[in-house]
Amino acid sequence: MMTEISLHVLDIVENSTKAGAKLVRIGVAVDHTADSLTVTVDDDGAGMDEAQVARVTDPFYTSRTTRKVGLGVPFFKYAAEITGGTFCITSQKGVGTKVEARFVLSSIDCIPLGDIGATIFTLVICHQDTDFVYTYGCRGAEGMKAFTLDTRELREILGGVPFDEPDVSAYIKDYLRENKEEVDGQGPI
Template sequence: MKELSLHILDITQNSIRAQAKLVKLTIIESLAANVLAIMIEDDGCGIPADKIQNIADPFVTSRTTRRVGLGLSLFKAASETCGGFFRITSEFGVGTKVTGTFNRDHIDRAPLGNMADTVVTMVMSFEEADLIYEHDYNNQSFIFDTREIKETLEVTSLNEPDILNWIREFVREGLEKIMEEE
């Protein structure tokens, strides 16, 4: 995949298929430590213990429409190729956490991508599920939480064009603010 944000979209869609009601996306970037870490955690149905060992194998999938599941295997390969690591932990009936780390300056590391558009795409596809997105850039933090927006607007869905446009700008401006001092 050309951008890491596409991996994020793919993995968060796995969370929604696993009936998650809350997905937490955490991105940590540190220039000093030369690290980019992406963590996606959900409260979905989890992965059975007998499947977790081979879950990053491209020929392991729970889908019935096709026999290949490339999302996790591609994310694992991307992180390991860039001097990082991949880890997935899950408890059946509780949820799953996927972590990929990268050497931030590795020549083969794909760019993160447009996170404002990625967040809007997640919000549109999540239906009733909520998203917490936390981005830490050199110890400056930006947090976006759909639960707060729903509560403030007194709505159950954020799938309105005006709301989605506001979310895109809010995320874009929030990320610009924490990355100003680069």
């Protein structure tokens, strides 16, 4: 079991990169008025056919050959559904895959979001050939706030300077942390 929602996000996006995705859209939307946290991962990887999609939430299905179990997707589904939330995976061969998980925030079984910044940072630094568009949003009594990190924008500004250059990676880390703090406003979730 994962101890944070952000670890599930890391795990699920690893599937996207393994499926050869060039662009992965990751969304984390906290909605205090609807008591929900919704994670979406939308990639343009290899995609799956209907039969594969139907089996992917089965722990005894995996595309890998080292072992006969694959727990990433079933764990994520379970973590969302145990809170009273929902889980949905749709895919089209050759187009991509979309995963959406909705957690009920007030449920006692809802695991914390955790260090989502570390998850996004790890993905950006370790998959420099893949582009990520990460959006974090929070809706509270005062309205909706959000920010986006788009690696295509970073790449355009940086020219040939790699993301793991110390100054650049420190900037990315601070960008994720400071902007999340500002979006959260009335305190972290």
